Each structure stands twice: as structure tokens, then as C-alpha cells.
Amino acid sequence: GLRELASKYETGIHIHLQETIYQKLYGLRTWNKTPLQHLKDLDFLGPDVVCGHGVWVTDEDIETMASHKVSLCHNASSNLRLKSGIAPVNYFLDKGLRIALGSDEAGLNDDKDMVQEMRLALNVHRVPGVEKIPPTAHQIFQMATVNGAYASSFGDRVGVLKVGKRADVVLMNLENIENPYLNPEVSIVDAVVHRGRSVDIDTVIVEGEVIMKGRKLTQIDEEILYKEVEGMMSRSPTEDELNRRDLAEKLAPYAANFLEGAVPSSDQTHYYYNARD
Template sequence: ENSEKVIQAYRESGMRVSYAPMLANKDSLLVGGRGGEDEFAADLPEDLSRRFKELTAPSYLPAEEITAMVEDLYAKYYERPEEKVRVTVAPSNVHRCTDNLLVGLRDLASKYETGIHIHLQETIYQKLYGLRTWNKTPLQHLKDLDFLGSDVVCGHGVWVTDEDIETMASHRVSLCHNASSNLRLKSGIAPVNYFLDKGLRIALGSDEAGLNDDKDMVQEMRLALNIHRVPGVDKTPPTAHQIFQMATVNGAYASCFGDRVGTLKVGKRADIVLMNLENIEKPYLNPEVSIIDAVVHRGRSVDIDTVLVEGEVIMRGRKLTQIDEEILYKEVEDMMSRSPTEDELDRRDLAEKVEPYLANFLEGALPSSDQTHYYYNAKY
């Protein structure tokens, strides 16, 4: 029911959507080198442990129930496809799903040709959990489950190993790079240069709104361009054209729309962004400079004037045509400014009380090894 409401909201906005409801049945709040939620709860004082378990336990359903619940949604859009709606399988993360849930969702994705999006080794803690639990990285565990394939998109991939990169390349796995979110959350920087060396298809994302306030894909392109310019004349960073391809062509494939959008050519849908170049070209732009270079280096979201989806204008003159923004923002403001419920206050109190124990649970996670993909500075 909630999924249909979300999809309907996208329909009313005129936007194209690859809808991927996040699915998990374990350890959704935390993992680390010392284990997951059960191990963390065991380290808490009795009262806090009880409250923590009461918070997490009710949200986890058996794998069979989850796959049965979501199969109807996948089947509906497989049997009655829509031009602007795709529904994809999204196991939240390797550590957040039991093996039978991962295998079940893999089977559903194959059956209904949906594509798969899964978070992968976004943090060092997720990697260390894999080494503790499976004696290998989460990606290598997915390989053991026969989960990987060309229809799989891994989000983040910050803490992958050289072996992981080789595995992704050999299984034709794609990756979604979320540069600003990774920086904001102190997750790290994904080794995009190494991904490119191995021929991986990389899409560009901005992550969830709560983790990236601006949702500015033009700014995201510039950030992704700049943070991978590592020192050394022998290091080759991504070009502006490669970054633009990540945000357009590769983004279309990552969202399961690669057959219809991402490029402007005969036979594809008219998803088009029109930009006002005044701010980009002034005070001067050398005619020899590629327009792609200019947009990636100088562009901002304020320069986007008009947006078409499937040939329909959904923004003109920076004004949405399908939605009354003032009414929408007022609804959001009213909803978010209400007084917190008793349940929300209890969760906030619990979070404040367990935070010191969480820091101790995760302490000492960062490895002392200097074997890094990128090398930015040195102590001596």
C-alpha cells in the first residue's frame, strides 16, 4: 500500500522513477568488527539492552514473508509495465539480509527482470563485519551466494579490496558513486580511478535526502570530478566527459532505464534538461572549451531552466508544472514541525543513552595499514 502511494506521487509529479523498496531482516542499525545488533545489545546495561531489543526485534520479518510481500509488487509492474516506472529489487545491504533473503531476492530479480540495487561496503565497519562473520568481504560473500551479475548495482563501494574490484569487473557489476554523502558521513572516498581502470560502469548518485541536503546533481558532478584528482603526474583522474557519462548514460543503466533514456538519439525517450548558459559562459568562455567541460566545472543547479520527461515539460523557467511547490512545502513544514510523539521521544532518549556504548563498540576499527588506494599526504 505504501509503495503504491509513493509510485503514485511520482506519477503525479511527471518524474521517471526506478522504485526500489529497501528490504532487510537483520542488523539494520549497526554492525562492526565485534558483530551486529545482538552482540551490541549484549554489551549494554540490562535496561538499555531490553529497550534496544524492543526497538529492533519487531521490524524483522522472516525472509519468506518478505519475498512473498514484495513479489506481488514486482509481478504487477512486470505484467503491466509503465513507460516511466520501474520497480527494482533492493536488499538493503549484505549484512542486513540473511542468506535466504538474499537468495530469494536474487531469484525474484531474475524472474521479473527487475535489476538489483544493494549497498556494499560503504563503511569500514561493514567490511570488518564481513571479515568477522564470513572470513571474507561482503562482496566475496555475495559471490559465494551466486548473487552477482550484470543486473546488480552496488551502492558506494568505498571499502573494497583489489580482489573485490576484480570480482566486480569479472561479473560485470555496476557501481553507484555517492561522493558527497560519503564525505558527510565520514565513510571515505570510493576508489573510482581503480574502478575505471578495470572498466566498471559507474553511475553517479546523491544518496537519500537526509544524507545530502542539496540534492544537486550538477554540484555532485563537480565534486566527483575533483576528489579523485589524487597527487602524482602518473595518476590519471576521471575527465569531465567521464563524469558526465556517469550522471547520464550510466545513471540510466543503473536505474534500469538504459534502453530508453540517458542519451539523445532517435528511438529513445525525450528526457531532456535545458540549461541557461549565461552564468557558465560569463565573463568569458574560450570557444575551444568543450561545453561538457564548462558545465561540469562551472554549472550549478540554478542554471537548469527546463526539464522534460517523456517529452512532457515538468519544469519550465525553474517552476514545476505538475506540482504546486508552495502547497507541498507547507505540507512538509506542518508535518515536520509538529510535536514529537511519545515513541519518538523514547527513541531519541534511547539513542542518547546508547551512543557512548556504540562508540566503544566500534572503537579501534580503522586499520593501521598504509595500504590505501589513494594517497593524499604523509606524516614524514
């Protein structure tokens, strides 16, 4: 099976896990347990497994992921856009889980800005209460770099600037970040996570090769590329695409009826983003 193949070829495993409450409820109805606990019973979990999302995990699920050294990929903007919820990242950190930062898929974050994705992940977990300790900018930066490298099975090659690693480097122009004023006592990581944007990235080096300099790609003519993309995307939909769109519209009311009432109402909060059990 998949578990055996991944172990044999050392590929690692990435799996979407309990992104929505419906996936969690499916597990409870089908196996009388969450999908994560079902994977545990299948001896599927291990340090080479990366679970995407993990929004609707229980306390038991978090303990299980920690004991099996499972990593998790947090996709903050995607989870918000798709109305999936908010992953309990603070609890993941409390249990020592390795968390990577992702965007799920480029089209689910319209600005395609991983720098601002860091800021969103930083701010969305700042829950009320002085006793609640939110993630720090340094932790978020680690999620986007070192942890991301390990989650994608490249941890031995990239993720940090170190002798023996590949020379993957991003150079940022600090003009917008430092203006009008940046206290010298503020660390550069705090400044980048709190103020940075993708437009501040000036140069990108991949394995020692400069692929962007002065915000200009060195190997691709962007103007020609964008014209090609525009031409492809502005064409009329094919008959097959129209049929699939029509089918989706016809199925939508039935799906809504099937899922109606699945999300439990709560008299404790106005919004319902995740659950502990």
C-alpha cells in the same frame, strides 16, 4: 531467494556494499572474507547487480566486480558527510567498471544539486601525481546520465537523446556558466561539469512533457507545497519519536565502545579514506 526472483522478473538488484570499514570488518570476522566475496560464493553477482558505495573494497573485490560485470553507484557527497570514506573510483575505471553517480538520498546532500555532485566527483578523485590520470568531465557526465540510466534498469529507455528513447531533457541557461568568459575551445560538457549548478537548469522535460519551465514547476504550486512541508516538519515530535531518540542516545556510548579501535591507524597518511586489502 532474492537472486532467483530478480532473475525471473528481470528487476535488477541494488545493494549497499562495503560503504563503511565496519561492514568490511564484519565480513572478515564472520565469513573470513569481504561481503563482496561472500556474495560471489553465493552466486549472487551478475550484470544486473548494482553495488552502492563500494568505498572499502579490496583489489580482489574490484577484480571480482569487473569479471562479473557488476555496476557501481558512486555517492561522493554522502560518503564524505557520513565519514564513510572515498570510493577508489580511479581503480574502478581502470578495470572497466560501469559507474553511476548518485547522492545516496536527498537528505544527505543538503543542496540537492546533482550538477554540483558531478563537480565533487570530478575533483575528489584528482589524486596527487602526474602519472595518476583522474576522471574526465565527460566520464563524470556519462556516470550521471547514461550509466545512471542503466544502473536504475532504464538504460533501454532513457539516458541519451536518441530516436526511440524517451524524451527526457534538461535545458540549462548558460549565462552564469559562460560569464565573464568561456573559451570557445572548451566543450560544453567541461563547462557544465566545472561551472554548472542546479540554478542554471531552466527547463525539465520528462517523456516529452514539460514539468518545469523558466524554473517554475508546471504541475505543482511550490508555495503551497512548501507551506505543507513546513507544517508537517515543524510539529512537535510524537511520543514514539521521542522514545526512539532517547534510545539512540543511550545506545550511542555502547556502539562507540564496540567499534573503538576498529579503524586501523596508519603512519603513512594523515587521513584514512579507503584500503586496498
